[in-house]
Amino acid sequence: MSRALTWRAVLVWAALAALPALPFMSKFYLLLAFDALLFGAIAMSLDLLMGYTGLVSFGHAAFFGLGAYATAVLLERGIVSLWVCLLFAVLVVGLYALVVSYFSTARRGIYFALLTLIFAEVVYTFFRYTQTFGGSDGIQGLPAPSLAPGFAIDTPLRNYYLVLVYLGLAYLVCRILVTAHFGRVLVAIRENEDRARFLGYNVQRYKMAVCMISALITGLGGALYPGRSAFATPDLMLWTVSGELIIMVMIGGLGTLVGPVIGGAFFVLLQEKVSSYVDWYFIVIGLVLIFIVLFMPRGLLGIRGLLGGRRWRATA
Amino acid sequence: MLKLTDVHAGYGATPILFGVSLEVRAGEAVALLGRNGMGKTTLLKTAIGFLAPWRGAIEFEGVDLTRRAPHEIARLGVGFVPENRRIFPGLTVRENLELGLSAAADRSAAVRRRRLDEVFHHFPRLAERIEQPGKTLSGGEQQMLAIARVMMAGARLILMDEPTQGLAPGLIRHIRDMIAELKRLGVTVLLVEQNARVALAVCDRGYIMEKGSIVFAASSHELRESPVTREKLGV
Numbered sequence: 001m002s003r004a005l006t007w008r009a010v011l012v013w014a015a016l017a018a019l020p021a022l023p024f025m026s027k028f029y030l031l032l033a034f035d036a037l038l039f040g041a042i043a044m045s046l047d048l049l050m051g052y053t054g055l056v057s058f059g060h061a062a063f064f065g066l067g068a069y070a071t072a073v074l075l076e077r078g079i080v081s082l083w084v085c086l087l088f089a090v091l092v093v094g095l096y097a098l099v100v101s102y103f104s105t106a107r108r109g110i111y112f113a114l115l116t117l118i119f120a121e122v123v124y125t126f127f128r129y130t131q132t133f134g135g136s137d138g139i140q141g142l143p144a145p146s147l148a149p150g151f152a153i154d155t156p157l158r159n160y161y162l163v164l165v166y167l168g169l170a171y172l173v174c175r176i177l178v179t180a181h182f183g184r185v186l187v188a189i190r191e192n193e194d195r196a197r198f199l200g201y202n203v204q205r206y207k208m209a210v211c212m213i214s215a216l217i218t219g220l221g222g223a224l225y226p227g228r229s230a231f232a233t234p235d236l237m238l239w240t241v242s243g244e245l246i247i248m249v250m251i252g253g254l255g256t257l258v259g260p261v262i263g264g265a266f267f268v269l270l271q272e273k274v275s276s277y278v279d280w281y282f283i284v285i286g287l288v289l290i291f292i293v294l295f296m297p298r299g300l301l302g303i304r305g306l307l308g309g310r311r312w313r314a315t316a
Numbered sequence: 317m318l319k320l321t322d323v324h325a326g327y328g329a330t331p332i333l334f335g336v337s338l339e340v341r342a343g344e345a346v347a348l349l350g351r352n353g354m355g356k357t358t359l360l361k362t363a364i365g366f367l368a369p370w371r372g373a374i375e376f377e378g379v380d381l382t383r384r385a386p387h388e389i390a391r392l393g394v395g396f397v398p399e400n401r402r403i404f405p406g407l408t409v410r411e412n413l414e415l416g417l418s419a420a421a422d423r424s425a426a427v428r429r430r431r432l433d434e435v436f437h438h439f440p441r442l443a444e445r446i447e448q449p450g451k452t453l454s455g456g457e458q459q460m461l462a463i464a465r466v467m468m469a470g471a472r473l474i475l476m477d478e479p480t481q482g483l484a485p486g487l488i489r490h491i492r493d494m495i496a497e498l499k500r501l502g503v504t505v506l507l508v509e510q511n512a513r514v515a516l517a518v519c520d521r522g523y524i525m526e527k528g529s530i531v532f533a534a535s536s537h538e539l540r541e542s543p544v545t546r547e548k549l550g551v
Contacts, residue, residue: 198396
């Protein structure tokens, strides 16, 4: 990583950390910023699959929702330690992801997408119709999780910093993975799976590994959600959420990590702004997305290229 | 080293290979000749595990390959250079080469450096292009990269599918010399070629395939002289 890039990274983090100090940052905007960063991080984890490995998952909402339910179930029973919640989420999401990734990666192309979708729909239906988990209402009115006894994450500000740390760690993990040999193999698989196989790579194992990592990052993001919203509902796992995550990656820029974070934040902010003016906000969002896909095929991050900046390498 | 016995294989319900038997002994370079669509590529794909044979046996150094996955076969020491120079276009020359190392038993940094040095000794052109994406290389350079990639893996048997296809005469000579060099280094080669002249110049012996069967087997010298070669290949 060049010195300039490191400095830019420090600047970006400093700006994000200082964001709550801005005068107009009300609680409402802090929660909006929480959502923007949370979905940015989740879109980034999906980029490991979509951008680097060439696998399109239509079932990431299930990882997100399961993480949220894992936390919600514990909070509901009075277990408020954030660490226990996160650990439980890792277990639940990890087990589910193991099954999904095993079966999904056994098939290629559209079948991978379909299998992830079908698994996610099963999970959605299960939570939607199981009264133990509140059925369609989900689990509501949850207490705030605490970082340590007596230190609850109970304000938008604390939630914001929590998600900022989560984004930072998730970014580090993803960046290290894609710059390591592991990342090269993922790109090789994306470019030509058969070639990777006859070079001696157990392609399915690599695909499973990257699926699991992506699912766990997404699940951990989900586990942070009830702390901000005080609920977990089946709607979090609706297939449209998976679709939105894919859109976030696309508009941000495939295979760049940073792009999807921007894409996720952009999507959340756009949705919030437009929906506060009109009910048919999805039409407006759709038009904006069509514009981006048609005129900025490299995504929002591609603007840098248009402005003469350094072009982001899709594989690095 | 590699022994196929009565191999039948095909795609879906369509049979392509009708009981092919052939053998490549250690240290040999063997040519597999034949016109387009005679089953040469299918034979290679079956040998490296992309296609499960319907019947018959495939052995590499006594190990049964018929039920093994391609990555396992690669790790046994079987390298494959596919036709049309199939490298990873978005990855740099260095990354392409380092990916090749995965099939090697020893992947330490010392081995990687040594193998890179060897490869650059044979293909100085690749050393000059080390940080360039694969897609910016010329056809000949991509072919060199595809060969260098299996050399990185330390493959003991290399299966090559039409390495000279579509290359200029100068480059064909270079590839031919490279195959001879591989042989000198002790690597065993099974070379699938339509260009019989090039193949027979470097190979010890050859097989001629027609409609999914081996129809003629002889030494390169005999193949060059035989009227059968002319009849079957039109050269």
